[in-house]
Amino acid sequence: MTVGNRAALAAVAAGAAALAVATVVAVVSRPAGSVGTEQAAALASPTAASTGPVVAVAPGALPDDAEPVRPVRLRIPAIEVTARVDPVGVDERTQEFDVPPSVDEIGWYRYGPGLAAESGSVVIAGHVDSAEQGKGAFYRLRELAPGDTVTATGDDGTERTYRVVAREEYDKTKIPLERYFARDGRPRLTLITCGGPFDAEARRYRDNIVVTASPV
Amino acid sequence: MQFAYLRRAAAGGAVAALTFVGAGIATATPAYAADSKVSVVHGIPDTPVDVYVNGEKTLENFEPGDVAGPLDLPEGQYDLALTRPGEPIGEAILTADDAEVPGGANISIAAHLDADGEPTITPFVNDTARVDAGKARLIVRHTAAAPAVDVRAGGSPVFEGLTNPNEAKGDVDAGSVSADVVLAGTDTVVIGPADLNLSEGTATIVYAIGSAEAENLAVVAQTIDGLHSAPSGVPSGTGGQADTGLGTWWYALAGAGILLLVAGGARAAVVRSGRR
Known part of the structure; x- marks a missing residue:
C-alpha cells in the first residue's frame, strides 16, 4: 500500500467521521417541537354565552374599577423556576408585550384576565436569555411537557396550580397571538418566551415557545 | 266549517312560507345581514316607561338611567313606542316608526330630551x-x-x-x-x-x-x-444561548467532511488506477 493511497483513505475516513458528527448534532439539536396543540386550541374556543329570551336590564352606572387578582410569584418545579411576576402592558412605540428588562423577572399581561377570572387566558412572558444578563427565568421553558405543574401565587395570597397541556413552537410571524391573548374560552395560563434558531446579527430568535396550562 | 278549513290551510301556507324564507336567510347569512346588537338607553328623567317593539311589549317599567340589552335583532325596520307603565300603546308618549336597524351593527337607541327639553328617540351606531x-x-x-x-x-x-x-x-x-x-x-x-x-x-x-x-x-x-x-409580538430573548438552529461551525464541519470524502475518494481512485 502506497503512502498516497493511505493518505487518501485517511481523508475519506476523516470526511465520513465529520459528516457523522454533523448528522448526530443536527438530530440532537432539533427543536423538541409542539405537543398538545389540539388541546390548547380546544381550551381557546369560545364558551357559549347563555342568552335567555328575557332582555337584560341594568342600571347605567359608570364602570367600577374591578381589579383582577394579579399573579406575584410563579413556581415551575420541573424546570426549577421560582420567579417574581410584575404586571406589564405593551411598549408604547412597538405595541409589543413589555417583557420585564430583568431576565430574572417575568411579566403578567395586566390588560388580560387575572388569576380569579372565570374565562380567558392569563398570559405570563419572560426572557429565555439576554445578551447582557445571560440565561433568563424561562430559559428551560421549552423542556416543559404535558403533565408538569405550574403554581401561581396571587396578590390575594392564594396559590393556584395548573397542569401543562401543551407546549408549542411558532415562527414569530405566524403565531396566533389573538388566541393566546383571548379573554374568552376556558380559564387557562399561557407562558411565553423565545426559542428556535437565533439570528446573531438581528439579535433575535425566530420563534416563540408557548406553554398552555389548565387549572387543576 | 269550510271556512275554518280554509283558514287553517292559509295558516299552514304562511308557516311554510316563513320556513322557506328562514331557510333562505340561514343559507345566505354569511355574506351579509348578520343580526344587530341593539341596546336601549333611558335618559328621560322621572319617567318610567313600557317599551313596545313592533306593537309587542318588550320592556316593562323601564326606569330612567337604565340600559337594556343588547338584543339580537335582524336587519329591518322597527316601530318603537314608549308608554307610561301599564297604559295602552294607543296612548304612547313617544313613538318612532320605521326605525332602521342595519345588519351586523351595534346600536344604542336612546330615549332622551332634545336641546329644548322635549322627549325624543335617537339611534346611535356604536363604534365597535x-x-x-x-x-x-x-x-x-x-x-x-x-x-x-x-x-x-x-x-x-x-x-x-x-x-x-x-x-x-x-x-x-x-x-x-x-x-x-x-x-x-x-x-x-x-x-x-x-x-x-x-x-x-x-x-x-x-x-x-x-x-x-x-x-x-x-x-x-x-x-x-x-x-x-393582542400585543404585536412577544420579544423575549437577545442572548442566543438557547439557539436551536445549526451554527456556522456545523456547516463548516459538514462541508469539510464532504470535501475530504470526495477528494480522498478521488485520490484513492487515481492511486489504484496508477498501480494497474
Missing part, C-alpha cells in the same frame, strides 16, 4: 372597531336638555363644543381619569367630576341626560367589551 393593545375607547353623547358642552379629563378639554344629539369619541390610554362636563368654553361645571374607569379593550359610552333648567343633569353609562387587540 378593535382598539389597539393598551387602549380604551371613550364615547360621549349629548342627550340632555342643555347647551353645547366641553368634556374635560384631568382638567383639560378632550371633547369641545358637543351639542345635542351628537357624540364625540376617541381612543385613550386605558386606566382611570377624573372627568367632568362644563358649558362650552367656560369653567362652569354642569356634571361631575367623576372617576371614569376605562378598561382596556372596551368602549365606555357616557350619555349626558336630564335638563339643565330642571337641574337634574346626570350621566348614564354603557360598556361594550371584547374590542381588545
Whole structure:
C-alpha cells in the first residue's frame, strides 16, 4: 500500500467521521417541537354565552374599577423556576408585550384576565436569555411537557396550580397571538418566551415557545 | 266549517312560507345581514316607561338611567313606542316608526330630551372597531336638555363644543381619569367630576341626560367589551444561548467532511488506477 493511497483513505475516513458528527448534532439539536396543540386550541374556543329570551336590564352606572387578582410569584418545579411576576402592558412605540428588562423577572399581561377570572387566558412572558444578563427565568421553558405543574401565587395570597397541556413552537410571524391573548374560552395560563434558531446579527430568535396550562 | 278549513290551510301556507324564507336567510347569512346588537338607553328623567317593539311589549317599567340589552335583532325596520307603565300603546308618549336597524351593527337607541327639553328617540351606531393593545375607547353623547358642552379629563378639554344629539369619541390610554362636563368654553361645571374607569379593550359610552333648567343633569353609562387587540409580538430573548438552529461551525464541519470524502475518494481512485 502506497503512502498516497493511505493518505487518501485517511481523508475519506476523516470526511465520513465529520459528516457523522454533523448528522448526530443536527438530530440532537432539533427543536423538541409542539405537543398538545389540539388541546390548547380546544381550551381557546369560545364558551357559549347563555342568552335567555328575557332582555337584560341594568342600571347605567359608570364602570367600577374591578381589579383582577394579579399573579406575584410563579413556581415551575420541573424546570426549577421560582420567579417574581410584575404586571406589564405593551411598549408604547412597538405595541409589543413589555417583557420585564430583568431576565430574572417575568411579566403578567395586566390588560388580560387575572388569576380569579372565570374565562380567558392569563398570559405570563419572560426572557429565555439576554445578551447582557445571560440565561433568563424561562430559559428551560421549552423542556416543559404535558403533565408538569405550574403554581401561581396571587396578590390575594392564594396559590393556584395548573397542569401543562401543551407546549408549542411558532415562527414569530405566524403565531396566533389573538388566541393566546383571548379573554374568552376556558380559564387557562399561557407562558411565553423565545426559542428556535437565533439570528446573531438581528439579535433575535425566530420563534416563540408557548406553554398552555389548565387549572387543576 | 269550510271556512275554518280554509283558514287553517292559509295558516299552514304562511308557516311554510316563513320556513322557506328562514331557510333562505340561514343559507345566505354569511355574506351579509348578520343580526344587530341593539341596546336601549333611558335618559328621560322621572319617567318610567313600557317599551313596545313592533306593537309587542318588550320592556316593562323601564326606569330612567337604565340600559337594556343588547338584543339580537335582524336587519329591518322597527316601530318603537314608549308608554307610561301599564297604559295602552294607543296612548304612547313617544313613538318612532320605521326605525332602521342595519345588519351586523351595534346600536344604542336612546330615549332622551332634545336641546329644548322635549322627549325624543335617537339611534346611535356604536363604534365597535378593535382598539389597539393598551387602549380604551371613550364615547360621549349629548342627550340632555342643555347647551353645547366641553368634556374635560384631568382638567383639560378632550371633547369641545358637543351639542345635542351628537357624540364625540376617541381612543385613550386605558386606566382611570377624573372627568367632568362644563358649558362650552367656560369653567362652569354642569356634571361631575367623576372617576371614569376605562378598561382596556372596551368602549365606555357616557350619555349626558336630564335638563339643565330642571337641574337634574346626570350621566348614564354603557360598556361594550371584547374590542381588545393582542400585543404585536412577544420579544423575549437577545442572548442566543438557547439557539436551536445549526451554527456556522456545523456547516463548516459538514462541508469539510464532504470535501475530504470526495477528494480522498478521488485520490484513492487515481492511486489504484496508477498501480494497474
